[in-house]
Amino acid sequence: MEPPATMKPALNDPASITSLHVNSSRVWRGGERQTLLLVEGLRSRGHDACIACPPRSPLSSRAQEAQIPTYEVSMRNELDLRGVFGLRRLIGRLQPRVLQLHTGHAHSLGVLARGFRRQPATIVNRRVDYSIHRSGTPGFTRLKYSLGVDLFVAISKAIATVLIEDGVAAERIRVIHSGVPPLPDASGSRDGLRESLAIPTDAIVVGTVGELTAHKGHVHLVAALALLRTRQQPVHLVIVGDGKGAAILEEEARSGGVFDRLHLVGFQHDVAGWLAAFDVFAMPSVEEGLGTSVLDAMRASLPVVASAVGGIPEAILDGECGILVAPGEPSLLAEAIDRLIDDPESARRLAEAAHQRVEEHFSAEAMIDGTLEVHRELLELEAVR
Secondary structure: OOOOOOOOOHHHOOOOOOEEEEOOOOOOOHHHHHHHHHHHHHHHOOOOEEEEEOOOOHHHHHHHHOOOOEEEOOOOOOOOHHHHHHHHHHHHHHOOOEEEEOOHHHHHHHHHHHOOOOOOEEEEEEOOOOOOOOOOOOOHHHHHHHOOOOEEEEOOHHHHHHHHHOOOOHHHEEEOOOOEOOOOOOOOOHHHHHHHOOOOOOOEEEEEEOOOOHHHOHHHHHHHHHHOOOOOOOEEEEEEEOOOOHHHHHHHHHHOOOHHHEEEEEOOOOHHHHHHHOOEEEEOOOOOOOOHHHHHHHHOOOOEEEEOOOOHHHHOOOOOOOEEEOOOOHHHHHHHHHHHHHOHHHHHHHHHHHHHHHHHHOEHHHHHHHHHHHHHHHHHHHHOO
């Protein structure tokens, strides 16, 4: 899509804020969903926001479907010079007041594209809870966290703490939790989805949603499933998501004697339908910035068992709106799931409290409002420089 010469204030509102949002991911995950939700929300409030992302990426397709101005830019790696000059030209033509960088590579490319200019005001979103020095180009990582960024937005207090430990000044960090909207209507029925997997009608279905990668901890959940195989009421595990870890999970299920109770259904558009098919939601991550999948499950009024890692304890108050367990401990996962199955009244109470907590503290609206406040804060500071 060819960009216009400049971004004009939406609805002729002098208070409108023009912003360019850069996301380098070629896959669809929670961060891309948050980027799209944010830009949709800003535009619905009368602000002229647009997206720059890789060609033919899922975010590009979905943003264009939502009629959001979308600009495809090469972003093969964090030092992609074609991407740097592409973004620099785009910034020059659009003249956004705010540049928001939503991924690690977007951070690098955006800082290089902005160069030594003081405008636009630049924000970096940090969504992962590990050290900034664990990945990226040595030397450049320290530089890009020191120069060219006005504020960092951490999606959890846990991430903010990691940033501070890594040397980012606390006054340059704002915490804005990820947020989720109400779930859409399910396209599949609870019974129909279970029947499609040949799950017995009397079975308990534990489910989770997430990419099949090691840090999501699915292998520990499969091991927990094996510990639950002796229950009189059978327990089945459904994992929604794709990735390279499927073979490892299947081997774990075979060795635990529960291969017939593990269902890897891949990426699914009808997440709402699958959540409705679950009796218990489990989030066994060993690392997690916050986890929008667990927020969706809470909003769907499911009882939740999750690892006490990263930002998850900021969403789930242990014993009040879910159960938290130590990460990497299948026996603790199994015990917590067992408790919820055996005490349906407690499970119902936790599920209701979880739904209320997400609506009050982790809505998409709250995330959008919080980001808009940061935009205004930066522009006010810029005005008095």
